[in-house]
Amino acid sequence: MDDALILKHANPVPRYTSYPTAPHFSEAVGPVDYQSWLGAIGPDEAISLYAHVPYCDRLCWFCACHTKQTLRYDPVATYLTGLHREIAEIGGRVSREAKVTALHFGGGSPTLVRPDDLIALKRAFTDHFTFAADCEISVEMDPNDLDEARHDALAGIGMTRASFGIQDFDPVVQKAINRIQTFEQTRDAIEASRVRGVHSVNCDVLYGLPYQSLQSLERTMEAVLSLDPDRVALFGYAHVPWMKTHQKMIPDESLPGIVERFAQMSRAAEMLAAAGYESIGIDHFAKPDDSLARASREGRLRRNFQGYTDDAAETLVGLGASAIGQFRQGYVQNMPATGEYLRHVENTGLAAVRGYRFTPDDTLRAKVIADVMCRFAFSFAEVEEAFPGLAGAVIEEARLFRARDVDGLTTIENGVFRLTERGRPFARSVAATFDAYLGNGRGRHSVAV
Structure with a gap:
């Protein structure tokens, strides 16, 4: 690497x-x-x-x-x-x-x-x-x-x-x-x-x-x-x-x-x-x-x-x-x-x-982050079914991340956002994409590797 x-x-x-x-x-x-x-x-x-x-x-x-x-x-x-x-x-x-x-x-x-x-x-x-x-x-x-x-x-x-x-x-x-x-x-x-x-x-x-x-x-x-x-x-x-x-x-x-x-x-x-x-x-x-x-x-x-x-x-x-x-x-x-x-x-x-x-948005993002951390992937169809009317924002964030991902950490295929083998060591960093609160200045954290 x-x-x-x-x-x-x-x-x-x-x-x-x-x-x-x-x-x-x-x-x-x-x-x-x-x-x-x-x-x-x-x-x-x-x-x-x-x-x-x-x-x-x-x-x-x-x-x-x-x-x-x-x-x-x-x-x-x-x-x-x-x-x-x-x-x-x-x-x-x-x-x-x-x-x-x-x-x-x-x-x-x-x-x-x-x-x-x-x-x-x-x-x-x-x-x-x-x-x-x-x-x-x-x-x-x-x-x-x-x-x-x-x-x-x-x-x-x-x-x-x-x-x-x-x-x-x-x-x-x-x-x-x-x-x-x-x-x-x-x-x-x-x-x-x-x-x-x-x-x-x-x-x-x-x-x-x-x-x-x-x-x-x-x-x-x-x-x-x-x-x-x-x-x-x-x-x-x-x-x-x-x-x-x-x-x-x-x-x-x-x-x-x-x-x-x-x-x-x-x-x-x-x-x-x-x-x-x-x-x-x-x-x-x-x-x-x-x-x-x-x-x-x-x-x-x-x-x-x-x-x-x-x-x-x-x-x-x-x-x-x-x-x-x-x-x-x-x-x-x-x-x-x-x-x-x-x-x-x-x-x-x-x-x-x-x-x-929890708010409904919290529950949605908690599922997406858990899927990234546990499965290294989440399905657009699954979140749309589970959270009708709410899932569009996180799906758009996933698409935007992939569009900017020049390092090949992720793919989107058949409606599934997935970390590549190259991206899996950085799952915490990818999961942070979907954290709506991370930028508000609360809490300091350890390095992601």
Whole structure:
């Protein structure tokens, strides 16, 4: 790929795990809307639940999540009391006939929760929601937190998918990002999960990290492949020190440039393809028999705040500080600050403080952007049928983009706007064409490669 082409299409744009994106949320949507939207969930609906644990026993410099470091368990225990209260309140507002098809524990580090508390947390969910028999239960795992008792507790809550944050195994890179985690720790934790019945293991790997080179990333990828994960998420490090001040611990001069980032991404993708993994969207890879790969082949791939997913539920209920929920009507976000979150939950049982209500144009553009990100294409006929009288604007934008596309990133054939193989690495940039809010100055974003 020509360096000039990479630089041309690497401008900062959103990751499009939602549309409109979080910088456009406001207090115009709040607790009253949230209560209404929860009550509107039908008895025949599928629901996904996300539980956020915003604590870590160390703070990784690369992290852009809502989390805080604690070396004491008391704040975690207090927080869990609030989370139990929120679970009970929301469960009481949602029809017990609606089925939970997925439960994801994220963070922070959910695995720092003590075994008995983890079991009690899952019990709270099952006490207040109805779970489908085949519900997927996934947990973000930090091998540094794990011991036999925690592995047993994770098996006890029925974990089916374990997601291991690896980032990079190179000791120089690990020191620079404050994430010391040996290959042996990771290997042993994965084996312990599999022995206890976990059917799917995901590994997160980052490129674009400080002091990371093409050669060091190749060594990391070789080590990751030796672990035989079912899925690999290959993310570009998002350097956003204006938003996450601890990232200022990473010197700007230690970071690879845009062209080098692109080379790292391309080489890691080549190694995954050579090992038999199928490419899923812009940054996920899966074995051919994995459910994510099947969803991609069958056109069922979706994208939400956790990235690419095969979860078919239209409703995502977020619980915990900073958690975001997605409903047919719009998005809702809880109070990010843990102390304020606990105060809200103690007073009302809910902690929603901002959100976004969809307009018809938002829904149309969300579909087009999701199709570009998941299928690398969208059909003019499909959007005209789904959005009669509204689709003309985005179709015209697609035609205009193609007319100006001197780099061969896209085609339009038989009424389908499609990214070429040359254009797929720049899917975020192409998707931004259909973002009606991007130019209004709200939010700063990471580079697009």
